[in-house]
Structure formats: structure tokens, C-alpha cells
Amino acid sequence: MSTLASRTVGESGPRVVFLHGLFGQGRNWHTIALRLAERGYRVTTVDLPNHGRSPWTETQDYGVMAEEVAELLAELGEPVTLVGHSMGGKAAMTLALRRPELLTALVVVDISPVSYPAERSGSDFDRFLTAMRAMDLAALTSRSDADKALSEAVPDPTVRGFLLQSLVRDREVGWRWRLNLDVLHAHLADLGRFPEPPEGAVFDKPVLWIAGAESGYVREDNRAAMTALFPRTRLVRVKGAGHWVHSEQPDTFLSALAQFLDDAATG
Known part of the structure; x- marks a missing residue:
């Protein structure tokens, strides 16, 4: 199943x-x-x-x-x-x-x-993932805090909004990513290949x-x-x-x- x-x-x-x-x-x-x-x-x-x-x-x-x-x-x-x-x-x-x-x-x-060269396919995505992984989720008080924290690494507000769709707030654990950021970052080069x-x-x-x-x-x-x-x-x-x-x-x-x-x- x-x-x-x-x-x-x-x-x-x-x-x-x-x-x-x-x-x-x-x-x-x-x-x-x-x-x-x-x-x-x-x-x-x-x-x-x-x-x-x-x-x-x-x-x-x-x-x-x-x-x-x-x-x-x-x-x-x-x-x-x-x-x-x-x-x-x-x-x-x-x-x-x-x-x-x-x-x-x-x-x-x-x-x-x-298979795309790493410099073409992965540089932006690597920057996005690095910024998302570095975000202190425990310090967030609102979604606007998260938006501000990503603004330097992700200057395009549309792309930033797209990424933040995967940031959710649970009553028990607080803010968390629905994305497995560590695994995605570790396998980013693999995703550029076919x-x-x-x-x-x-x-x-x-x-x-x-x-x-x-x-x-x-x-x-x-x-x-x-x-x-x-x-x-x-x-x-x-x-x-x-x-x-x-x-x-x-x-x-x-x-x-x-x-x-x-x-x-x-x-």
C-alpha cells in the first residue's frame, strides 16, 4: 500500500x-x-x-x-x-x-x-536550503518573522511565499517545516541528475x-x-x-x- x-x-x-x-x-x-x-x-x-x-x-x-x-x-x-x-x-x-x-x-x-551542471541547477536551491535550515524556528513569533529571515537569501517575494507554504505551526511542537531539509540538501546534486x-x-x-x-x-x-x-x-x-x-x-x-x-x- x-x-x-x-x-x-x-x-x-x-x-x-x-x-x-x-x-x-x-x-x-x-x-x-x-x-x-x-x-x-x-x-x-x-x-x-x-x-x-x-x-x-x-x-x-x-x-x-x-x-x-x-x-x-x-x-x-x-x-x-x-x-x-x-x-x-x-x-x-x-x-x-x-x-x-x-x-x-x-x-x-x-x-x-x-543531468544539469551543478552551477546551473543547484546554486539557488542550495542557498534557499541553507537559509531555511539556519532559521531559528523556536524564535519565530509570526510568519512575517520567517519571511524577514529568508528575505536576504530569497529576495523574490513570490519564491519566498512559495517556500513558506511548507512552514506550518503545530499547537504542540510550534513552527516546523514539512520539508525534510537535511535530506533534500544532502541529495541536491542527485536531483540535478537524470x-x-x-x-x-x-x-x-x-x-x-x-x-x-x-x-x-x-x-x-x-x-x-x-x-x-x-x-x-x-x-x-x-x-x-x-x-x-x-x-x-x-x-x-x-x-x-x-x-x-x-x-x-x-x-
Whole structure:
């Protein structure tokens, strides 16, 4: 039985499952999930290990993440369209190459099946994690204290607000992170890599690849790696969006996703 926390909206229709990125949680997809449910889809949002309400583990490994998500998908009892952003996109691609029978289609959001140089993929995230780990939670009297404590390391208020969604206050223990900061920091370099696919593995079902036009995570020289593993891929670049495409341009993102889902549902 899967240990991952999840939530499903919609009572019938084709199944869609969402995986969030680093520092995220399933609730990041809630608005899009509701809008898809209104269109007749049954949508499940998942908290990946060491995030949200899912259990903490001793590692953050794409193979392990893929196995845990595969357990959840098997319990749903029918193939799904799997949507993954960033870290969740790599986990989704890993699963698709290892357990293709669990999927009808795949959507990858602003990430490529490549290993990124540490200076490109990890420097900001390392700074964020260092600042979050250094925060004296016992000294916090309000969420605004936490916002101020992160302001130097995370100057963008939108990104800061996103990170602070995982800071919660319990009546018994006080402020705590829902993120396993120590494990995420220890495995940050691993998250920048893409695991070696099984020999000869190819996912030959429909794939939608959505990239932010202002993001550096999907480059022209990444196309060869993508199409070698996922030959039925269609790439959509969203203008005015960076790495967090679905939050920066939600209407455009939803339009592209819904069209893909409708096409997949009708064969």
C-alpha cells in the first residue's frame, strides 16, 4: 500500500495525476485540478517523499520516487496521464520508462531528461536550503518573522511565499517545516541528475512537453535526449513564463494541458 499523501477531486472520468517540484506539495496543483475536474477528469495530486504530508525518508532518489508513485498508480486500478513539474517531471519520466503500462500519456513541465551542471541547477536551491535550515524556528513569533529571515537569501517575494507554504505551526511542537531539509540538501546534486534509463527503454505513448519560454531548463540541445526516450513528444513553449509555468501563466498552461488530455481521451 502506498504511503504517499494524495488527494483526488472529481468522481469519474479519465484519471490525471500530478507530481510537484522541489519544495512543493500536491496542493500547488489544486486550482488546476479543480478546473480539470469541472471538465470531467478525475484528478489526483500527490505529495512526494520528504514534502507535504508524505513520510520523510533517508534519501531523495528518482528511482525510489518512481517506485512509490508506481505503487499509488497501481492502487488507482487504471492507467493515468501523469503530469510532473521539475523534480516531479524527472520522477514522472523515470516511472514512464520503467512502468509504461501504468500510463496512458505523460506531461513533463519545464525539465529535461538530462543531468544539469551543478552551477546551473543547484546554486539557488542550495542557498534557499541553507537559509531555511539556519532559521531559528523556536524564535519565530509570526510568519512575517520567517519571511524577514529568508528575505536576504530569497529576495523574490513570490519564491519566498512559495517556500513558506511548507512552514506550518503545530499547537504542540510550534513552527516546523514539512520539508525534510537535511535530506533534500544532502541529495541536491542527485536531483540535478537524470538516472540512467533501463537498457533499450522507450516510452512510445503521447507526451506533452511544456516549457517556460524564459526558463533555461528546456534548451534546444535537450531535444535529442527527449525524443530518443519519448519519440511521440510535442513541445509547447509558454511565453511570459519561467520555470514555474503553471503558476506564472495558468490559463495558457491549462489550455495546452486540457487540449492534450482531450485528444488523449478521444484516442
